[in-house]
Amino acid sequence: MEEHQKHRNPNDHIVLVGDKPFMNYVTGVVMQFTTQNANEVVIKARGKFISRAVDIAEVTTKRFLEGTVDTAGIKIGSEDFENKEGRQVRVSTVEITLIKK
Amino acid sequence: MEEHQKHRNPNDHIVLVGDKPFMNYVTGVVMQFTTQNANEVVIKARGKFISRAVDIAEVTTKRFLEGTVDTAGIKIGSEDFENKEGRQVRVSTVEITLIKK
Numbered sequence: 001m002e003e004h005q006k007h008r009n010p011n012d013h014i015v016l017v018g019d020k021p022f023m024n025y026v027t028g029v030v031m032q033f034t035t036q037n038a039n040e041v042v043i044k045a046r047g048k049f050i051s052r053a054v055d056i057a058e059v060t061t062k063r064f065l066e067g068t069v070d071t072a073g074i075k076i077g078s079e080d081f082e083n084k085e086g087r088q089v090r091v092s093t094v095e096i097t098l099i100k101k
Numbered sequence: 102m103e104e105h106q107k108h109r110n111p112n113d114h115i116v117l118v119g120d121k122p123f124m125n126y127v128t129g130v131v132m133q134f135t136t137q138n139a140n141e142v143v144i145k146a147r148g149k150f151i152s153r154a155v156d157i158a159e160v161t162t163k164r165f166l167e168g169t170v171d172t173a174g175i176k177i178g179s180e181d182f183e184n185k186e187g188r189q190v191r192v193s194t195v196e197i198t199l200i201k202k
Contacts, residue, residue, distance in 0.1 A: 047152060048152050049152070050151060050152040050155050051148065051149050051150070051151040051152045051193070054151050054177050054193040054195060055193045057177060058177060058178070058179045058191075058193045062179055071177060074175040074176075074177060075175075076155050076158060076159060076172060076175060076197070077159070078159045078163055090159075092152070092155040092156045092159045094155060096177070
């Protein structure tokens with residue numbers, strides 16, 4: 001379990017952003033609020049995927065779930081990890097929390 | 102003047118992130134706090150540069166000005182504009198506010 005997830009309830013709704021098609025993530029967030037009835041969804045991303053996480057939050061709150069879901073908070077941070085060449089590298093992280101109004 | 106800047110004091114310290122070398126922006130932020138004695142610096146970015154804005158904030162607060170400058174708040178938003186083909190497109194924006202402790 002990653003450090004920043006330790007204090008989270010395991011039932012929390014989390015979407016981790018990677019390089020799948022953009023709409024997969026938007027649909028994932030929307031479905032957690034609708035079919036899974038979540039009150040809160042956290043969008044997490046690292047490095048270059050941070051811009052995408054913001055796009056997903058904006059498209060969800062301003063288009064698909066406009067008026068019913070808001071961005072409640074945004075946290076940024078850094079993680080150190082070893083890359084495939086064995087060097088210690090630093091990467092920025094973001095957590096965007098969306099909540100049902 | 103852009104819409105989201107209307108209510109800002111013209112003396113506010115703003116760094117707009119683009120595709121110049123990464124360290125130019127870090128140095129720019131650091132110098133505003135040090136030689137220009139700013140109490141607050143706002144890092145702004147749009148689209149793909151949002152990830153970079155987060156990197157700049159993290160490197161500034163965790164390395165160069167560790168212990169003296171913190172991330173005070175992060176806002177995300179969207180802007181509509183006409184691209185060079187004349188089509189209306191949407192782009193995400195971020196504003197990261199750093200403050201002197």
